[in-house]
Amino acid sequence: MRLALFNDGRLAIVDGEDLIDVTEHLTTGDPGAAGALHQHIENVARGGAARTEPAGLTGLPRIPLSDAVLEAPLPRPGKIIGAPVNYLDHKAEMEYTTTVADLGVFLKANSSVIGPGQDIVLPYTDKRTDQEGELGVVIGRTAQHVGVDEALDHVFGYTCVLDITVRSGEDRSTRKSFDTFTPIGPWIVTADEIPDPDSLGLRCDVGGTTRQRTNTADLIFGVRELIAYTSSVMTLHPGDVIATGTPAGVGPIGHGDRVVLEIERVGRLEVGVDGSEAVPYTQRPGRRAR
Structure with a gap:
């Protein structure tokens, strides 16, 4: 459903x-x-x-x-949890030395959510902002220290998530939490429709060109492992969303782009990009001279 x-x-x-x-x-x-x-x-x-x-x-x-x-099917989820470096090809393209197994998970602000057809608003004119297409897992039952074998029993369903990221020096939770930086949708597909979330094709296009193409079978921490690990750190509540990580192919988005994420058996999420109000990075509030 x-x-x-x-x-x-x-x-x-x-x-x-x-x-x-x-x-x-x-x-x-x-x-x-x-x-x-x-x-x-x-x-x-x-x-x-x-x-x-x-x-x-x-x-x-x-x-x-x-x-x-x-x-957005969940306009203000309780928590949005991200899985950094959860595909080996993304680790290679970004020249990271660590993966989700070393880094753990991070949180995004729930105020960053937008829905289908809305626009990602770019904050800076001179800092690269990238698209990251990901499978989203929607929690359906409270989960605390659940095992891998029982993890999927705590899932309500699945959706498409774009984890938008500024390539600057701040912590991940800052660079990924700008308003509009978490498009979700177009709907939630209930878990009974997807018996194996670790076998779904994923494709992300920007401006009509395919940038990312993978299968969730290539996740380092699959959905079961990711739920088990995350629930060992924090209690997961109904309506929480886990963004499972992005594959290789992340790249800059610019004013006027259309970003389209399609996930097999889940759906197609399309949003725009608006850079009309972006400012130079040096003009951000709170900057101090050094």
Whole structure:
């Protein structure tokens, strides 16, 4: 099942070329900034979700997908967790001496999320900003010190994530947390649709040219290992998102570019790039003369 947010936070099941509006069927009250899908994930974790079988959806409004404005399925996840250097080919291209096994994971600000069709806003005119296409794992059950064999039992679903990165000297969490630096979408595919997340084709294009092409089978820490490791460091809660790492092919994005990430069995996420308000790096707030 594919679940999406659309048209000012309404919740839908994607059914072919239509959206079935299940906002009133699957949510209660105001879901707040985290959004209706986040509320639904929490309801599922508590065992209190409404039925979503086709028989239970008869008579609900249907909207052509072409007429809807899709939004980030999780506009404010509790945590966004990144896995640095989780493909060997990316390690080689960046000339890193370490991998995720040495570095552990990092956090991105949840305020950096945008959805399909929105723009990545470049902060600097003179610092390279790169695209990084990644499989996103959405946690569905609280996970703390879970084992590799049980890790997938804690997954709600999967989505596309672009981990946008400024190549400057700050810590990863700073360089990757600018507003708009975490496009997510176009929807979440529930875990039952993807029995093996470590066998998915991934492709990322910028300006119509393919830059990244891989299979998640090449991850250093596969999805199971990544969940197990991360849950040994921090408790994972329903609605948290793990970005599993990017393969070789990262490169600069510029004003007017279109960035497209496609992941097999998950979906296609497309966003734009806006550099119209970028400033020189030396003009950033807080700079001090040396």
